[in-house]
Amino acid sequence: MKKFKLPPYPYDLLKPHSEIGERHPGGLIDLSVGTPCDSPPQAVVNMLSNSKTERSYPKSTGSEEYLNACKAWLTRRLDVKSEYAKNISGCIGTKEFVASVPNDLRLKSPEKDTVLYPAISYPSYAMGAELAGCRAVPVPVNDDYKLDLSKVDQEDVKRALLLWINSPCNPTGVLEDIKSLVEWGRNNDVPIFSDECYVEFIWGQKPSTILHHGNEGVVAVHSLSKRSNLAGIRAGFYAGDTDIVHWLSEVRKHSGKMIPGPVQAAAALAWGDDAHVDHQREIYKSRLTVLTDLFQKLGFSVNVPQGAFYLWAEKGGLNCWDIISELATQFGVLVSPGDFFGSNCAENVRIAAVQPESVITLLKDRVNAHLP
Numbered sequence: 001m002k003k004f005k006l007p008p009y010p011y012d013l014l015k016p017h018s019e020i021g022e023r024h025p026g027g028l029i030d031l032s033v034g035t036p037c038d039s040p041p042q043a044v045v046n047m048l049s050n051s052k053t054e055r056s057y058p059k060s061t062g063s064e065e066y067l068n069a070c071k072a073w074l075t076r077r078l079d080v081k082s083e084y085a086k087n088i089s090g091c092i093g094t095k096e097f098v099a100s101v102p103n104d105l106r107l108k109s110p111e112k113d114t115v116l117y118p119a120i121s122y123p124s125y126a127m128g129a130e131l132a133g134c135r136a137v138p139v140p141v142n143d144d145y146k147l148d149l150s151k152v153d154q155e156d157v158k159r160a161l162l163l164w165i166n167s168p169c170n171p172t173g174v175l176e177d178i179k180s181l182v183e184w185g186r187n188n189d190v191p192i193f194s195d196e197c198y199v200e201f202i203w204g205q206k207p208s209t210i211l212h213h214g215n216e217g218v219v220a221v222h223s224l225s226k227r228s229n230l231a232g233i234r235a236g237f238y239a240g241d242t243d244i245v246h247w248l249s250e251v252r253k254h255s256g257k258m259i260p261g262p263v264q265a266a267a268a269l270a271w272g273d274d275a276h277v278d279h280q281r282e283i284y285k286s287r288l289t290v291l292t293d294l295f296q297k298l299g300f301s302v303n304v305p306q307g308a309f310y311l312w313a314e315k316g317g318l319n320c321w322d323i324i325s326e327l328a329t330q331f332g333v334l335v336s337p338g339d340f341f342g343s344n345c346a347e348n349v350r351i352a353a354v355q356p357e358s359v360i361t362l363l364k365d366r367v368n369a370h371l372p
């Protein structure tokens with residue numbers, strides 16, 4: 001086996017720029033990582049110390065209470081038929097799931113060695129493929145940032161273990177036409193894993209899940225991290241195809257992957273509550289408007305997202321690292337470079353709407369002080 005070449009962790013590369021930002025009076029304004037800054041529901045946080053689940057090992061697939069809460073959420077919020085929500089299992093947040101699916105699935109289908117993923121996407125799809133010793137093959141996107149599966153080489157299709165899709169997409173905010181992707185997957189015998197962690201932050205349309213199209217050959221992946229501002233407790237789930245969900249949950253059971261008991265108890269409460277999400281959606285909507293306006297004033301061309309809470313922006317063909325250096329030096333603000341999300345994104349930056357109003361006002365003041 002070839003030695004794995006360990007790349008630097010992307011966000012570690014931003015450290016010199018965050019240090020420059022920190023020197024500004026008032027400190028760094030961090031719009032780089034998509035980590036929520038708002039409060040989760042207090043009842044959920046309280047449950048972490050009141051569940052009395054600490055002593056025994058938690059169920060790897062998820063407690064009945066946890067899974068029932070996830071299923072109820074799928075039917076209540078996403079209008080998924082209960083028959084398509086019945087194969088379901090918990091994961092420890094979703095990054096670990098994304099990063100380990102290729103390895104776990106390849107144990108089932110060793111003849112397949114290729115992971116297809118969107119050419120502009122969350123970096124863990126490609127990293128999961130590499131960690132499993134698979135080929136990570138990006139699927140081109142069209143001018144609207146939607147997947148163009150007609151551009152995938154037939155040899156790659158034959159060798160594909162799975163295709164990742166992400167709608168709404170991090171970083172572009174685009175919504176995919178999920179139905180046509182499902183048809184492609186079924187026609188080509190490629191399982192589709194649909195990462196839907198931003199599904200409740202869609203602007204102006206009803207949420208759409210892959211489970212609206214049945215569960216055969218598809219898996220939907222969900223997380224509480226963004227939905228409920230609970231990235232710190234690590235709770236998610238996946239649901240869909242009978243064989244795939246069963247296989248993955250058995251492999252994960254053998255590898256000792258389990259959501260801690262107190263987290264499952266607290267997370268069940270979070271999946272059961274919608275009011276805090278509706279409130280949060282309005283906050284993101286308003287922050288995205290303010291940030292769009294602000295970055296346009298700075299000369300950026302900004303892609304208004306259909307969902308999720310990021311702005312995908314560019315500025316007159318400048319390289320993303322030059323933009324980052326300029327923003328950190330002039331305004332003490334940190335954003336993510338486009339090349340974290342794809343090899344053709346060197347002219348883009350991603351701006352995450354993850355700071356409270358007081359901090360965004362500070363940024364506005366710095367920008368206004370600078371503009372003529």
Ligand SMILES: Cc1ncc(COP(=O)(O)O)c(C=O)c1O
Binds near residue numbers: 170225226
């Ligand atoms: C598209 C996408 N998928 C998955 C994740 C992972 O989230 P978590 O591991 O917190 O569930 C993120 C986090 O930023 C994301 O943007």
